[in-house]
Amino acid sequence: MISLNMVWPAIYVYDEIWRFWFLVFVTIIIETFTIMAMLKYSLKKAIIASVVGNLISGLVGTFVMMWAMLFWHLVADNFVPHATFDIINWVATYILMCLGSVFLEVLTIKLIFNDTIKKLFIPLLIGNLLTYGFIAYSMISNSREDDKEKRVEQIFYSPTPNNFILLDSTKLQIFTAKTEISYDENDNMVHTNYPLEVLFKKEKPENFQFELRLLGEEYSGGIESERKIIELDNLSDTIHVILEQKNPDPNKGWTAPIITDTIKFIKRTNK
Incomplete structure (x- = not known):
């Protein structure tokens, strides 16, 4: 059964796309020249089509397809x-997210320039294929790095505060968080990011009434x-995490969440 309490591959792909957000500039350049060559657009028209299309694909398409993949998992x-x-x-996940994002991009450009879907699809697909191909390569490379691990150092963080009464009047307890640093046989760090594992216990485990996200990050x-996994780009002695809760107003819910607390995860010192 699929629920909002689980994770699925599209979430990791979505996060990876945003981690390499700067690739959009490369995609825009490639798509601009592809559109000029295949559709005979002027440079100005091709730039507009590529920029608008990539904004829709990046900001809307990837997010929509991340959630749409739940329907795939429901069956597959x-x-x-x-x-x-x-x-x-x-x-x-890679194929459907890519094609879905391209389709939304195509529909947008079709509305602007009144071209056919058949004519637009291939030129707009090329740039997206390169982006998703790079993301796939990045994730596969990270997976292979795991095989190089020879030594793992665990780092623990204590949360302050760690007990909460949620907006639905239920209790939440957050436990010590943990991350790991992996080293290869030459004692060099294998990874450049650190997954912080936050364990917790809530009174109603079947309900999706809160979210945890890194301070300053928009997407959780x-x-x-x-359990919650928070990807860190670097380690510090104190990590600030936002506790964001579902709005108790039934007319708002997760469309207007409420930030109620900032939790400090303080690094434990070895004694």
Whole structure:
């Protein structure tokens, strides 16, 4: 069963796309010249088409397709050997997210310049294929780096505060968070980012009433029923995490969430 308390491959792909947000400039340049060559647009018209299309694809398309992939998992997870994170689902995620984003991009350009979908699809697909191809390569490379691990150092962070009464009057307790630094045989760090694992216990584990996200980040990346993974670009002695809750107003809910607390995760010192 798919629920909002789980994670699925599209969340990781979405996060990776935003981690390499600057690729949009490369995509715009490539698409501009592709559109000029294949559609015979002027330079100005091609730039407008590429910029507008990539804004729609990046800001709307990837987000919509991330959630749309839940419908794929609702069916596919019943048939693939390793359920949600089976290799078939990973491949399907890249393909469907790419095609879905391109389709939204095509519809937008069609409305502006009144061209046919058939004519627009291939030129706009090329830039997106390069982006998703790079993201796939990046994630595969990170996976291979795991094989190089020879030593792992664990770092623990204590949350302050760690007990909360949520807006729905239920209790939440947050436990010590943990991240790891991996080293290869030459004692060099293997990874350049650090997944902070935050464990918690809530009174109603079946409900999706709060989210945790790094201070300064707009997107949280999904949460499980008893665990949250926060990707860190660097480590510090204190990590600030926002507790964001579902609005108790039934007419607003998650459309207007409320930030209620800032949690300080303080690094434990070894004694």
